[in-house]
Amino acid sequence: MPVNLPKINPALLKPIQGIRLGWTKAFIKKPNRKDLLVIEISDHSSVSGVFTQNRFCAAPVTLCKQHLLAKKNGDVNHIKALVINTGNANAGTGEQGMVDALTTCQHLAKIMNIPVNSILPFSTGVILEHLPMSKLLSGLPNAVTNLSDNNWADAASTIMTTDIAPKAYCTELLIENEKVTITGISKGAGMIHPNMATMLGYVATDAHISQTLLDEITKEIADLSFNCISVDGDTSTNDSFIIIATGKSKVPAINHRTDAGFNAIFDALLETSQYLAKAIIRDGEGATKFITVTVAGAKTIEEAKTIGFSIGKSPLVKTAMFASDPNLGRVLAAIGYASRECKSLEDLDTTQLELYFGDILVAENGGRAKNYQEEQGQAIMNEAEINIKVQLHRGDTEATIWTCDFSYDYVKINAEYRT
Amino acid sequence: MPVNLPKINPALLKPIQGIRLGWTKAFIKKPNRKDLLVIEISDHSSVSGVFTQNRFCAAPVTLCKQHLLAKKNGDVNHIKALVINTGNANAGTGEQGMVDALTTCQHLAKIMNIPVNSILPFSTGVILEHLPMSKLLSGLPNAVTNLSDNNWADAASTIMTTDIAPKAYCTELLIENEKVTITGISKGAGMIHPNMATMLGYVATDAHISQTLLDEITKEIADLSFNCISVDGDTSTNDSFIIIATGKSKVPAINHRTDAGFNAIFDALLETSQYLAKAIIRDGEGATKFITVTVAGAKTIEEAKTIGFSIGKSPLVKTAMFASDPNLGRVLAAIGYASRECKSLEDLDTTQLELYFGDILVAENGGRAKNYQEEQGQAIMNEAEINIKVQLHRGDTEATIWTCDFSYDYVKINAEYRT
Numbered sequence: 142m143p144v145n146l147p148k149i150n151p152a153l154l155k156p157i158q159g160i161r162l163g164w165t166k167a168f169i170k171k172p173n174r175k176d177l178l179v180i181e182i183s184d185h186s187s188v189s190g191v192f193t194q195n196r197f198c199a200a201p202v203t204l205c206k207q208h209l210l211a212k213k214n215g216d217v218n219h220i221k222a223l224v225i226n227t228g229n230a231n232a233g234t235g236e237q238g239m240v241d242a243l244t245t246c247q248h249l250a251k252i253m254n255i256p257v258n259s260i261l262p263f264s265t266g267v268i269l270e271h272l273p274m275s276k277l278l279s280g281l282p283n284a285v286t287n288l289s290d291n292n293w294a295d296a297a298s299t300i301m302t303t304d305i306a307p308k309a310y311c312t313e314l315l316i317e318n319e320k321v322t323i324t325g326i327s328k329g330a331g332m333i334h335p336n337m338a339t340m341l342g343y344v345a346t347d348a349h350i351s352q353t354l355l356d357e358i359t360k361e362i363a364d365l366s367f368n369c370i371s372v373d374g375d376t377s378t379n380d381s382f383i384i385i386a387t388g389k390s391k392v393p394a395i396n397h398r399t400d401a402g403f404n405a406i407f408d409a410l411l412e413t414s415q416y417l418a419k420a421i422i423r424d425g426e427g428a429t430k431f432i433t434v435t436v437a438g439a440k441t442i443e444e445a446k447t448i449g450f451s452i453g454k455s456p457l458v459k460t461a462m463f464a465s466d467p468n469l470g471r472v473l474a475a476i477g478y479a480s481r482e483c484k485s486l487e488d489l490d491t492t493q494l495e496l497y498f499g500d501i502l503v504a505e506n507g508g509r510a511k512n513y514q515e516e517q518g519q520a521i522m523n524e525a526e527i528n529i530k531v532q533l534h535r536g537d538t539e540a541t542i543w544t545c546d547f548s549y550d551y552v553k554i555n556a557e558y559r560t
Numbered sequence: 561m562p563v564n565l566p567k568i569n570p571a572l573l574k575p576i577q578g579i580r581l582g583w584t585k586a587f588i589k590k591p592n593r594k595d596l597l598v599i600e601i602s603d604h605s606s607v608s609g610v611f612t613q614n615r616f617c618a619a620p621v622t623l624c625k626q627h628l629l630a631k632k633n634g635d636v637n638h639i640k641a642l643v644i645n646t647g648n649a650n651a652g653t654g655e656q657g658m659v660d661a662l663t664t665c666q667h668l669a670k671i672m673n674i675p676v677n678s679i680l681p682f683s684t685g686v687i688l689e690h691l692p693m694s695k696l697l698s699g700l701p702n703a704v705t706n707l708s709d710n711n712w713a714d715a716a717s718t719i720m721t722t723d724i725a726p727k728a729y730c731t732e733l734l735i736e737n738e739k740v741t742i743t744g745i746s747k748g749a750g751m752i753h754p755n756m757a758t759m760l761g762y763v764a765t766d767a768h769i770s771q772t773l774l775d776e777i778t779k780e781i782a783d784l785s786f787n788c789i790s791v792d793g794d795t796s797t798n799d800s801f802i803i804i805a806t807g808k809s810k811v812p813a814i815n816h817r818t819d820a821g822f823n824a825i826f827d828a829l830l831e832t833s834q835y836l837a838k839a840i841i842r843d844g845e846g847a848t849k850f851i852t853v854t855v856a857g858a859k860t861i862e863e864a865k866t867i868g869f870s871i872g873k874s875p876l877v878k879t880a881m882f883a884s885d886p887n888l889g890r891v892l893a894a895i896g897y898a899s900r901e902c903k904s905l906e907d908l909d910t911t912q913l914e915l916y917f918g919d920i921l922v923a924e925n926g927g928r929a930k931n932y933q934e935e936q937g938q939a940i941m942n943e944a945e946i947n948i949k950v951q952l953h954r955g956d957t958e959a960t961i962w963t964c965d966f967s968y969d970y971v972k973i974n975a976e977y978r979t
């Protein structure tokens with residue numbers, strides 16, 4: 142079961158003016174489940190995305206990048222629809238994969254009467270299998286017919302793969318006394334590691350944010366949310382994160398960081414994205430613990446994040462957490478080998494750093510802290526939410542990452558998936 | 561059970577002239593098990609070592625480096641004894657840890673009547689606990705009394721921690737018609753990843769190899785053996801690998817790479833070290849498969865090794881192997897994200913590479929190979945020994961790494977260890 146992930150309440154997922162969502166059951170991998178989603182975006186919206194860095198990136202990711210680039214070079218309000226299927230990732234599918242992704246866009250373009258390159262395609266699921274195109278294409282008209290501004294909860298269910306629970310978030314804020322709404326959904330449970338995860342995230346707001354500004358902050362927000370999570374250290378071929386700003390609210394346009402409401406909308410978009418990213422960890426494959434690792438006193442963000450992930454990815458730390466074992470030794474060892482991936486840590490002075498479990502100082506001066514009692518650590522480890530903090534005392538930069546433990550069920554899920 | 565790891569036969573582990581080994585039961589962690597080993601080294605031997613890169617390196621590792629440095633700066637035949645305990649790693653133990661390691665050397669120095677800095681100390685086991693010094697010190701005289709040139713098999717058992725089986729190897733060769741013998745032992749099962757693993761390796765030969773030459777080849781041999789293995793991607797605080805050349809055989813001294821017998825002794829030392837390194841993987845925690853990953857056609861060794869370990873460390877690949885699932889998608893995804901750790905791979909052309917399971921071409925042109933049938937991959941995955949080969953077609957450098965699968969038992973062992 143997901144760790145402290147509240148059930149989504151469809152009534153709390155407010156519509157975003159300018160966005161309609163339509164789903165259908167296309168029988169792509171399994172019979173009788175929602176597996177195909179179309180999101181319609183009104184004219185004059187800004188749309189930005191960040192994508193996996195995996196060299197084996199999936200065909201739809203390649204096409205998304207091309208279509209976003211076409212948009213940048215021409216009409217800034219170009220993207221008019223997203224199409225998302227689950228059950229098949231269309232990754233590692235060679236030239237046929239590109240043909241299939243493009244054919245999907247072409248058919249949807251015809252149905253919706255919009256340009257082919259105004260559509261962004263996304264796929265998630267099994268790698269290396271070709272998309273079942275006739276099923277997918279025959280599902281498209283149903284999804285379009287189903288379009289409604291009230292379908293966010295169903296949309297969250299439609300894009301799931303090994304997820305146990307759908308993930309969605311909604312927040313409202315006032316800017317200059319006018320209401321702005323942000324609603325978002327995400328999916329992902331395994332093959333999760335930044336840059337990015339087998340994750341899809343879609344966040345929409347009715348605020349007006351200029352395309353240039355949205356491009357900037359989408360990357361910043363991804364780096365502070367979806368790029369701060371790891372289930373297993375595996376970076377997927379399909380990760381995509383999209384922010385859409387429809388501009389339908391009555392709030393004045395936000396074109397620059399100095400414009401009224403910028404900080405408020407940035408914070409609310411970040412809050413939404415962090416909630417959705419953390420929801421993926423709470424629903425991580427086999428997860429029984431939600432672990433927050435904060436690394437402070439680093440010289441650079443890279444140092445802080447590398448140490449955070451070195452702890453968060455270590456199978457030895459993660460199995461100890463599963464066992465509620467306050468095993469500081471494994472955490473210290475993981476800090477110690479972080480220099481493998483971040484050269485500037487080669488001069489890390491381990492006698493200077495402090496390690497905390499919750500608020501308890503557990504290690505200092507290169508060893509166990511003098512007053513630390515194992516019962517204190519045990520009490521913290523018994524909780525479902527565990528906070529680990531490292532203070533390096535070598536700079537003033539801090540980063541936080543989120544991860545989960547490594548359980549029998551992780552092995553079970555991944556040994557049995559596909560069979 | 562270890563994967564295809566033959567039981568050691570004590571009769572086949574030939575003594576090395578100039579080396580005596582003595583063990584005892586010092587009750588360091590568990591009652592009534594061999595846990596303390598002394599290795600005596602005759603005068604005029606060459607001794608070289610390589611050690612963990614972990615910034616939290618253990619106190620004995622720090623002392624080993626100091627004593628080897630003292631040796632380099634002065635008497636080249638200085639190292640006269642090794643002392644190794646299991647049950648406690650003396651790591652993350654701050655200043656007291658250094659005092660304890662030094663005290664161990666001082667006591668042994670007195671018993672054996674040799675200089676303190678002619679002794680190299682090693683510890684393996686639990687991290688962050690202080691060594692039980694009175695037990696350890698009172699065990700030393702027994703270990704010294706027990707010294708014999710015939711104790712290699714017992715020595716291999718003495719240094720085990722979570723290992724299921726002891727690991728040893730012996731080979732003989734003729735150089736200029738004179739016999740040379742090489743005998744070695746190793747330990748390690750978890751927290752195994754190069755630079756280096758929670759592993760200890762000791763290889764001794766009666767060949768005469770100059771100190772300078774031995775220093776050079778010890779690093780080279782470590783890079784081709786112990787630095788090519790990974791159980792879980794965790795780099796331990798205590799890894800150490802030592803080669804000793806006593807010079808007691810009748811073979812002429814080998815001082816340069818051009819000297820007679822150099823290639824033969826290098827190859828035999830490498831064979832011994834690779835056997836011992838692979839034995840650690842065969843006995844990897846919870847291992848049911850022994851996996852060899854060869855990456856060819858790389859531009860650099862770093863590219864080849866990074867891709868090899870990207871596959872070998874991926875929890876998704878390892879759980880698929882446990883399930884005997886020919887899941888090419890997860891292997892391709894792991895190749896695709898290797899650029900995270902090796903920048904030069906950012907221009908990797910995934911349409912050019914070929915992936916083989918055993919001799920079967922399973923992926924090419926960015927997708928599944930045309931003639932590949934899943935039954936073929938299944939037959940290969942059903943075996944306990946699995947070979948994966950990647951041909952990158954971008955250079956002429958090749959590297960091989962060894963790893964194992966990820967099973968329920970890995971989680972079980974590491975969730976229960978320490979409790």
